[in-house]
Amino acid sequence: MPFLADHLLTTAIFLPLAGAVIIAFLNPSRVQQIRWIALLSSLLTFVVTVVLYAGLRADIPGMQFTEMHPWITAPPIYYHLGVDGLSALLILLTGFLTPLCVLVSWIDITRRVKEFFLFLLALETGMIGVFASLDLVLFFLFWEVMLIPMYFLIGIWGHERRVYAAAKFIIYTMVGSALMLVGILYLYNLSGTFDLPRIIESLTSSALLTHSIERWLFLAFFIAFAIKVPLFPFHTWLPDAHVEAPTAGSVILAGVLLKMGTYGMLRFCLPLFPHASREFAPLIIALAIIGIIYGALVAMVQPDLKKLVAYSSVAHLGFCVLGIFVLNVQGMQGAIYQMFSHGVSTGALFILVGLLYERRHTRLISEFGGLATSLPVYSTFFLIVTLSSLGLPMLNGFVGEFLIIVGSFHSRAVYAALAALGVVLAAVYLLWMYQRVFLGEIRNDKNKNLPDCSALEKLILTTMVIVILAMGIYPQPFLRRMDHSVAAVMSRQQQAAGRTIGKSGIRSDEWGAANTVRQNCQKKNLLRVLCASKASTQRTQRPSATSVFNRSWATENTEKESSRNNKVPRLIVARSSPNSQFPTHYSQFPAASTGGGQ
Numbered sequence: 001m002p003f004l005a006d007h008l009l010t011t012a013i014f015l016p017l018a019g020a021v022i023i024a025f026l027n028p029s030r031v032q033q034i035r036w037i038a039l040l041s042s043l044l045t046f047v048v049t050v051v052l053y054a055g056l057r058a059d060i061p062g063m064q065f066t067e068m069h070p071w072i073t074a075p076p077i078y079y080h081l082g083v084d085g086l087s088a089l090l091i092l093l094t095g096f097l098t099p100l101c102v103l104v105s106w107i108d109i110t111r112r113v114k115e116f117f118l119f120l121l122a123l124e125t126g127m128i129g130v131f132a133s134l135d136l137v138l139f140f141l142f143w144e145v146m147l148i149p150m151y152f153l154i155g156i157w158g159h160e161r162r163v164y165a166a167a168k169f170i171i172y173t174m175v176g177s178a179l180m181l182v183g184i185l186y187l188y189n190l191s192g193t194f195d196l197p198r199i200i201e202s203l204t205s206s207a208l209l210t211h212s213i214e215r216w217l218f219l220a221f222f223i224a225f226a227i228k229v230p231l232f233p234f235h236t237w238l239p240d241a242h243v244e245a246p247t248a249g250s251v252i253l254a255g256v257l258l259k260m261g262t263y264g265m266l267r268f269c270l271p272l273f274p275h276a277s278r279e280f281a282p283l284i285i286a287l288a289i290i291g292i293i294y295g296a297l298v299a300m301v302q303p304d305l306k307k308l309v310a311y312s313s314v315a316h317l318g319f320c321v322l323g324i325f326v327l328n329v330q331g332m333q334g335a336i337y338q339m340f341s342h343g344v345s346t347g348a349l350f351i352l353v354g355l356l357y358e359r360r361h362t363r364l365i366s367e368f369g370g371l372a373t374s375l376p377v378y379s380t381f382f383l384i385v386t387l388s389s390l391g392l393p394m395l396n397g398f399v400g401e402f403l404i405i406v407g408s409f410h411s412r413a414v415y416a417a418l419a420a421l422g423v424v425l426a427a428v429y430l431l432w433m434y435q436r437v438f439l440g441e442i443r444n445d446k447n448k449n450l451p452d453c454s455a456l457e458k459l460i461l462t463t464m465v466i467v468i469l470a471m472g473i474y475p476q477p478f479l480r481r482m483d484h485s486v487a488a489v490m491s492r493q494q495q496a497a498g499r500t501i502g503k504s505g506i507r508s509d510e511w512g513a514a515n516t517v518r519q520n521c522q523k524k525n526l527l528r529v530l531c532a533s534k535a536s537t538q539r540t541q542r543p544s545a546t547s548v549f550n551r552s553w554a555t556e557n558t559e560k561e562s563s564r565n566n567k568v569p570r571l572i573v574a575r576s577s578p579n580s581q582f583p584t585h586y587s588q589f590p591a592a593s594t595g596g597g598q
Contacts, residue, residue, distance in 0.1 A: 008055075008065050009081040009132045012048045012091065013125055016041050016098070020121035028114040035106055038117035042099040045124065049095030053481075056088050061484040063134065063197070064088075071138075077194055080135040085482035086266060086336055087131040090259055093343045094131070096467070097255045098124045101248035103460050104351055108247060108358060109157060116157055120248060123149035127256050131263065136184045136194040140177070143260070147173055150249065150257065158244040165237075165244035172237040176224030183220035186213075187272070200271050204495065211275070218276035221268050222284075228261030229317045231284075232291035242310035247354030250306070254313050254350060255343035262320045262339055266332070266485075270324070271492050278493065281325045285411075288325065289418045291318030296425035300432070305356070305363045308433055309349045312389065315422055316342045322419060323404035327493050331407025332486045333479060338400025340478065341471055345388040345397055348464040352382050355457060359450050365433065370442035377453045379438045381461040386434050388468045390427045396471035 004011055019041025023034050056064055063082030071079045083091065101120060109116050126146030133139035147170060155166035188194050190209070191202045202208060209217070227234045238258075242250050270277050295315030302308040316338070323335030355378070357363055372379040388395040391402075401423060409416035442448055453461065471478065 007067060008048065008052050009067055009083065012045060012052060012095070013081075013128045013132060015045045015048065016121040016124040016128075020118045020125075023114060023118045023121070026114065028112075031113045034114050034117055035102070038121060039099060039102045041121055042095075042102050042124065045128075046095040046099055049092045049128075052083065053088050053092045056083065056085065056481055058085070058480045058483065061488065066134075071135075075188065075194070077137045078135050079138060080195060081132045082134045083132055084488075085485040086263065089336065089340055089478065089482065090131045090256070090263055091128050093259070093340050094124060094127045094256050097251060097343065097347055100347070100351070100460055100463065101251050103456060104251065104354065105246070105248045106456065108354065112156065116153070119149040119152050120252075123153070123252065127252075127260075130260055134196045136187065136196060136199075138194075139196075140181060140184060143180075144177060146257070146260075147177075150253065153249040153252075154241060154245045157246040157249070160244070161240065162244045165240040168237045169241045172227050172230075172234070176227040179220040180224035183217045186217060196268075200492075203272060204492070209273075214273050214276045215279070218269060218273035218280065221264065221272070222280070225261040225264035225269065226321075228264070229258055229321060230261070230314070231321055232287050232294055232314065232318070235291065235295075235314050238314065239307050239310045242313070242350075243304065243306050247350060247357075250350040250354070251347040254309075255347040258313060258317055259339045259343060262317065262324065262335065265321070265324050266336070266489060270489050274492050274495065277325070278327065281327060284325045285322055285415060288318045288321040289415065289422075291315065292322070292419060292422035293425065296422055296429060300425065300429040303364055303366060305353050305365060305433070305437070306350070307363075308365075308429065309346065309353060312349075312426065312430070313342070313346055315426060316346065316389075319401060319404050319419065319422070322415065323400075323407055326404075326407045326411040326415065327490075328407045328410050329486055329490055330403050330410065332489060333482060334400045334403025334405075334407055336400075336482050336486070337475065337478060338397075338404060341388075341396035341400050341468075344464060344467050344471070345385055345395075348381075348385040348461065348468070349389060351460060351464070352378070352385060355453070360446065365436050367444060368437040368447060369444065370438070370440050371447060371450070372438040373442055374448055374450050375438075375452050377458065381453070381465065382438065383434065384465050384468065386430050388472070390430045391423055394469070394472045396468045396475075398472060399475045 019037055022037055022041075026034055026037075028034075052065065063084055066082035067079065068081075069079045071077045098120070102117065105116065105120070123146060126142050126149065129142030130139060130146060133142055151166050151170045154169060155162055158165060184194070187199055191199045193199060193202075223234075227237075229235075230238050241253060245253060292315045295311045295313075295318060299308045299311035299315065302311060320335045320338050320342070323331040323333075323338065325331075353363065356368075360367065384395075388397045391397040401419075405416050405419050405423075408419050
């Protein structure tokens with residue numbers, strides 16, 4: 001199959017859409033056929049994503065499985081795809097969760113079955129396209145395409161306040177998309193291309209961005225991604241969307257859609273705008289830590305199970321943002337790993353909450369108690385997933401949080417301490433929730449005869465528990481494949497650390513070189529003054545012929561030396577700053593010994 005080998009990413013993107021097209025031509029009454037086609041399409045897509053991830057070479061840096069074809073001539077837009085350890089992992093997560101969502105919805109969705117699975121498969125196409133795109137216009141297209149199916153999934157198959165939640169979701173995201181589109185168009189105006197690798201290369205090789213422009217562009221992209229995460233204080237749309245969405249919608253929303261925000265920060269914000277990233281990092285870290293603690297505290301007092309899990313996502317994604325912006329290898333690796341593990345564990349929590357809602361038609365914690373007696377298998381699965389979510393060692397949640405805390409400690413110890421407080425609070429609200437729902441005596445007679453997990457439900461939950469255990473016991477296959485992706489981002493950040501743009505738009509390495517020249521000139525001038533002072537004290541004595549000769553020789557050499565010294569700054573400046581908006585004599589340099597950095 002040469003076509004599949006050469007177009008593996010295209011196959012992964014459009015295979016779900018092909019299934020959606022087939023479903024679109026089926027009669028709505030053929031419900032079972034629709035479900036099986038949706039399941040088959042999602043399973044085949046998952047197989048392709050597994051082949052893609054298994055075929056990713058951990059020893060090769062840069063993008064792999066690349067495809068590039070001209071799409072639009074003017075402006076030049078390309079169908080450019082490629083993956084590395086970061087994007088391939090998230091594509092694998094998307095392919096893993098979608099078949100589980102189809103199975104969860106097998107019995108749950110009984111109204112407009114055809115449209116539901118059509119939108120679910122179209123949503124998968126948009127999500128994989130976002131992670132695979134290397135052209136900014138193509139990325140933006142998939143970003144927007146992904147919003148429409150999710151809007152309908154919430155608005156049609158959601159609960160009581162579904163229309164309000166769907167409208168809030170789309171408005172928040174569209175505001176961020178508008179800001180990002182402005183940034184994309186400005187970058188094209190600056191570099192003449194929408195191709196992400198070429199834009200990064202242009203920004204690396206030449207100083208195209210001034211300090212203020214880089215700031216504004218960073219904010220345009222960052223706000224769009226912060227809304228998607230969502231990072232505090234842009235989080236208010238998330239609880240409503242989670243609570244009102246159907247179970248499959250909540251799983252996809254928490255498992256994949258929120259990761260698009262953190263993915264965008266790693267793929268776009270840090271490589272494109274490294275100086276602004278470093279400048280805004282303390283503020284973003286502060287917001288991430290506030291989100292960790294705030295999300296945990298609010299989750300602790302929630303009476304609704306689903307809303308509790310929703311606010312736990314705010315806290316867990318705060319960990320991801322913290323790991324990204326501590327700007328070291330451990331933090332970034334932990335953030336990427338946490339993105340994947342959160343998608344699995346929180347997706348499993350939403351499935352478990354959805355299964356309980358199907359049995360009791362309520363999510364209020366006060367309505368439960370003692371469920372471990374009537375639902376022993378279900379309560380066992382719930383306990384494993386809960387322990388995974390709070391970061392118990394040997395389960396998937398521990399690895400990412402541990403690496404993030406280590407990276408935070410290398411940056412500042414106070415970051416690690418506050419992040420560790422978030423871990424403690426997560427243990428409090430999750431274990432307290434489990435105690436109130438499952439332990440003790442059955443207080444409500446409606447909970448006595450509830451059916452335990454069916455064979456299909458055991459299959460879904462067992463699959464997720466196996467992944468949770470595998471990621472917690474042996475994380476190396478995942479960590480090894482993301483090494484080069486993290487190294488590329490860190491390399492860009494290290495370049496920014498050595499070439500920080502100052503307020504005047506001049507890099508700090510140029511200021512450093514110029515100040516070194518200035519100091520050398522000052523030392524030589526001081527030497528000349530001392531020589532002149534010594535010569536003036538000798539003028540009162542009658543000069544001999546030899547002294548007159550020596551004085552004239554010294555004066556001539558001093559003038560030559562002065563001429564050479566006055567040329568040194570101009571020569572060095574010309575080499576370091578060809579834009580000629582730079583001082584050309586040491587007397588014009590600023591008095592400070594360090595440049596205007598961040």
